[in-house]
Amino acid sequence: MSAPALSFERDIKPLFREKDRTSMSRAFDLWSAADVAAHGQAILARLQDGSMPCDGAWPADKVDTFATWLNAGAQP
Template sequence: MSDTPLTFERDIKPLFRDTDRAAMSKAFDLWSAADVAARGDAIAARLRDGSMPCDGPWPAERVATFTRWLDAGASP
């Protein structure tokens, strides 16, 4: 539901595969709410332009979930 408050642990972290986390671990930890919030704008831009993940873009609805979480304050 679009008015449900989103949290990182419940709604966002499960979107990142262990392969995503491993691929990006030198830059940031995709399973860390603090890391993802700190890089939120860069992550959102890459998700939106389809350049990340490297092996295929997310569906628009999933990108929208991420940006909604970020825009609502990136709750852990």
């Protein structure tokens, strides 16, 4: 049995705090599936190197969830 495909609205958007969205709004909208998909590789790189969020890196399981969603085609 395989897990259901990850969706932005259900699985990814809740990972981003209002503070994250506000902080990054000049570059992209972290609550928009289209924006996050378009900047997905840059976002993943920052999550993996721990430089974003600026106030503390995500635990590996959150980064893995984001990577899985992105690599599966970034479904809305």
